[in-house]
Every structure is written in structure tokens, then in C-alpha cells.
Amino acid sequence: MAVMALGLSSCLKDQNIEDLKYGVNDEAFESNRIIELPSASGTHVIAASFVPEDKDTVFRTLTVALASKEPASEDITVNLTLDNSEEIIANWNEANDGEFVGFPSDQFSIEGGLSVTIPRGSRSVTTPINIAFNPTVLLEGQYALGFRIASVDQEGYLISGNFKDMLIQFVAQSAFEANYSFISVITGGVSATTNEDVHMPTINANTVSKDGIGGYFTGYTEYTFNEDGTITVGAYGDATKTSSYGAQVVESSYDDNGFHVKFTILGGGYTFDETAVRN
Structure with missing residues (x-):
């Protein structure tokens, strides 16, 4: 999957970091375990490119991760939500003069639901997203989905302030990819x-x-x-x-x-x- 370089930089100020509630400083890193939606590019956008064929396509693009000194000491169940998808898309459009629109709700399904488990001994898990799409519909606009971390079932974990949201844009694969x-x-x-x-x-x-x-x-x-x-x-x-x-x-x-x-x-x-x- 392509990792796209689009706005909403990861350097956004997070007061929780400043207050040592969690973050990148040594003291917070030693004492807290943060659940986040990271991307390789350091932005809050991932581009999932697809070959426009009239068949279901499985994307494994959304990673849920644990930011801590040590890997997970137990299985960690993280619950995601799409309830804020339109808000996330609107915020990105406003900040970047974008034209993303919500992915048609009848054109996709989430394989296994929106609860994922970071296995004990690991730092992350990638959830598969099963997309059933009509190529004609998808090629007409810039479609996206906005994911947010809703909750963590186990105690002792904090949800990231900067990296609780992730926008996935769906784009037809370039002939030059x-x-x-x-x-x-x-x-x-x-x-x-x-x-x-x-x-x-x-x-x-x-x-x-x-x-x-x-x-x-x-x-x-x-x-x-x-x-x-x-x-x-x-x-x-x-x-x-x-x-x-x-x-x-x-x-x-x-x-x-x-x-x-x-x-x-x-x-x-x-x-x-x-x-x-x-x-």
C-alpha cells in the first residue's frame, strides 16, 4: 500500500506531552504505554491504491501500535470507530484545501469488525480492511475513511492525543506504480x-x-x-x-x-x- 505524504504533520502540539502525561520525553516514555495509529510517513494520512477491478479488495493498511519501552506484556484489545469519519475528513479538507468525501457506506465492510488485538510480545497489529467497491463510483471522487481509537479494554493504557486518528484515502493505482x-x-x-x-x-x-x-x-x-x-x-x-x-x-x-x-x-x-x- 502506498503511504502518502499529505498534511496534518505529526509535530502538532500535544499538551499532554508537555504535562508529562505521556509522550516522547524520557520520563513519560518510561512510565506510560500509549496506543496510537502511526504511519510510516509521520503524517495522519495513508493512501490505499487499488486496481480498478469489479471485485472485493483487501487492504491491510491500518496499523494499531503500542508506544512504550517494552513490547506488550499481555494481549491488548483496541476498539476503533468510524463514528467520527466525517469530522476527520472535514478537518483535513479545511486544513489542506482538500476535496475528500466519505467512502460510500454500502461499498465497504471491515473484516473482523473494529476491535483489534495487539498480541502479547508485539508492538503493533495491522487490521485488514475488506473493501467491496464499484470502480465507476470510486473513480468519480476522492474517497476517504477516518478512523479513531475509541477505547482500550485493558487498564493502564493511554490513547494518543496526536495519533488517535487516521485518514485513509482510496486512489486508483497509477500505471507508473x-x-x-x-x-x-x-x-x-x-x-x-x-x-x-x-x-x-x-x-x-x-x-x-x-x-x-x-x-x-x-x-x-x-x-x-x-x-x-x-x-x-x-x-x-x-x-x-x-x-x-x-x-x-x-x-x-x-x-x-x-x-x-x-x-x-x-x-x-x-x-x-x-x-x-x-x-
Whole structure:
């Protein structure tokens, strides 16, 4: 599943952290056990891409996790809810000038219900979401579901303030989503060549993403494949895209086998000459 880099940054202020009720500081981390809905990108949005076929599709995209010094000492039952889905979607739209709409209620079901168990000895569990969809309906809008942690059956656990909600957006899989053999030749501020095997997931129909910049710098890169045969590149400091490195494309091309793009960042200080071949 694609992990999408969309707003609602994880650095939102949480007064409970400041008050040492829980959080990332050492004292709170030692003494509290936090239940949260994390994402690899550090945002509050996950993108689940689907192949538009008229059949049920199972997504395993929503992870429920325990943030604590030690793994779970017992089975932990966490109850999720969709009761706040419209609120979560509306808040995201307002903050990001978005156009998400609620997933039609008759087009999905949750496999096994909304109660999940983090097993003893583990730190997380991923719940399967069974989606029954009509491709024509889903392709007409930007559909999403907003999940929230409702409660924890066992005592002694706190629900995260920042990470109690998660928005899942459902997007038709891009034709450019694939596994690639990826080579980047970096010149300018540094001289290096990197080789990677990467999966580049869907952002939208014409755009895929990649963790890291050139396989050398931490960050996040987007590649948009334009109708005129060129590629537009976005390079950012992190998955929230709040800091841009100002990527400028020098040359680019693509075909069914992959793509080539040469671009600069930081005012031309670094140049990346990249070739990606579908595996």
C-alpha cells in the first residue's frame, strides 16, 4: 500500500506531552504505554491504491501500535470507530484545501469488525480492511475513511492525543506504480552513485513517490509523468512536504520500461541523473 505524504504533520502540539502525561520525553516514555495509529510517513494520512477491478479488495493498511519501552506484556484489545469519519475528513479538507468525501457506506465492510488485538510480545497489529467497491463510483471522487481509537479494554493504557486518528484515502493505482531498479548519479555538492531496488507507490493517476532523494539524502521525492512525455519532480525535506528543495528538471523521458530524469536541487547545488527500470 502506498503511504502518502499529505498534511496534518505529526509535530502538532500535544499538551499532554508537555504535562508529562505521556509522550516522547524520557520520563513519560518510561512510565506510560500509549496506543496510537502511526504511519510510516509521520503524517495522519495513508493512501490505499487499488486496481480498478469489479471485485472485493483487501487492504491491510491500518496499523494499531503500542508506544512504550517494552513490547506488550499481555494481549491488548483496541476498539476503533468510524463514528467520527466525517469530522476527520472535514478537518483535513479545511486544513489542506482538500476535496475528500466519505467512502460510500454500502461499498465497504471491515473484516473482523473494529476491535483489534495487539498480541502479547508485539508492538503493533495491522487490521485488514475488506473493501467491496464499484470502480465507476470510486473513480468519480476522492474517497476517504477516518478512523479513531475509541477505547482500550485493558487498564493502564493511554490513547494518543496526536495519533488517535487516521485518514485513509482510496486512489486508483497509477500505471507508473511498480518495482524499479533505480540508479542515481549525484554531482555537485557531492559525487556519488547509488543503486536501489525500490517500490514507487501511487500518489495519483500520474504521480508516484519514493522515499529519499537520489538514494542518498533523507527526504521524499515525487515523480509526475506528463502527457507530453516529460517528468516533473518534487523533492522535499520530509513526507509532509513542508520544506521543498526546489527541484528543477533539466531533461526527462519515460516509456513502458521505466524512465530517465535529470534534475537539480538547492539552486543547482546538487544534480541527480536518475534511471529507473521496471523489474
